[in-house]
Amino acid sequence: MIEISNIRKRLGSREILKGINLSVEKGEIVAIVGHSGSGKSTLLRCINRLIEVDGGDIKVNGVSVRKYNPVELRKIVGLVFQTPVMFEGNVGENISYGLRISKNKDLAYETEEVERIAREVGVQEFLSSDANSLSGGEQQRVALARALILKPKVMLLDEPTSFLDPKSGGVIENLILKLVKSRALTVIWVTHDVSQAKRVGNRIAVMQKGRIIVTDKSERIEWGKVYV
Numbered sequence: 001m002i003e004i005s006n007i008r009k010r011l012g013s014r015e016i017l018k019g020i021n022l023s024v025e026k027g028e029i030v031a032i033v034g035h036s037g038s039g040k041s042t043l044l045r046c047i048n049r050l051i052e053v054d055g056g057d058i059k060v061n062g063v064s065v066r067k068y069n070p071v072e073l074r075k076i077v078g079l080v081f082q083t084p085v086m087f088e089g090n091v092g093e094n095i096s097y098g099l100r101i102s103k104n105k106d107l108a109y110e111t112e113e114v115e116r117i118a119r120e121v122g123v124q125e126f127l128s129s130d131a132n133s134l135s136g137g138e139q140q141r142v143a144l145a146r147a148l149i150l151k152p153k154v155m156l157l158d159e160p161t162s163f164l165d166p167k168s169g170g171v172i173e174n175l176i177l178k179l180v181k182s183r184a185l186t187v188i189w190v191t192h193d194v195s196q197a198k199r200v201g202n203r204i205a206v207m208q209k210g211r212i213i214v215t216d217k218s219e220r221i222e223w224g225k226v227y228v
């Protein structure tokens with residue numbers, strides 16, 4: 001579903017991605033762990049073309065991301081950030097944002113979908129509240145709903161629980177797992193937390209200084225050697 005071949009990216013004078021290779025099967029969850037600055041967020045941004053690679057290629061569903069219109073690509077490939085960003089307006093408007101800008105759905109469909117997905121992520125009681133008044137965990141639920149309403153095939157998750165306390169982080173982790181598994185989504189889940197990577201990932205990729213140094217099932221990774 002996702003094939004990343006030898007991608008390189010330079011930012012300023014530094015090479016941030018130094019030839020990344022990674023394949024993720026349809027319905028698979030690959031967790032990426034790596035120290036701060038190793039290039040994890042940069043890699044995710046390349047996949048949905050928030051930034052463009054300097055070399056190599058990324059294919060989604062067999063097609064190079066360069067061939068997609070970036071707006072269409074971002075419907076298929078959802079991205080959820082570490083810190084949720086709420087737009088001005090209420091929760092319902094935040095969730096329906098992508099549907100409204102694509103303008104190809106009628107209002108009744110929109111209202112129904114927003115309510116359905118708000119219930120699924122557990123924010124139905126806040127639909128008419130100012131999105132910025134919600135707690136971090138609630139905002140992250142809204143961010144998930146906003147991505148999922150576009151029916152993506154791929155979800156890129158950039159440390160989606162790391163700004164939450166451990167208990168709320170655990171709740172959101174389980175919610176994300178439920179949402180992505182029920183839709184059989186293909187997922188790349190970036191985390192600092194090796195135990196989270198082991199819980200959520202079918203496989204784990206370890207990133208270090210712009211390279212993926214190992215990709216394997218957690219139990220086959222010699223953790224003491226690769227993540228120190």
Ligand SMILES: Nc1ncnc2c1ncn2[C@@H]1O[C@H](COP(=O)(O)OP(=O)(O)OP(=O)(O)O)[C@@H](O)[C@H]1O
Pocket residue numbers: 011012014016034035036037038039040041042043
């Ligand atoms: N626009 C930019 N110009 C120059 N350097 C940049 C730019 N954006 C990111 N970098 C550098 O690229 C490196 C990788 O950044 P990136 O955000 O991908 O790391 P990360 O692995 O996601 O880290 P963290 O775990 O802290 O989120 C960092 O050293 C960062 O300073």
Ligand SMILES: [Mg+2]
Pocket residue numbers: 040041042158
């Ligand atoms: Mg990052």
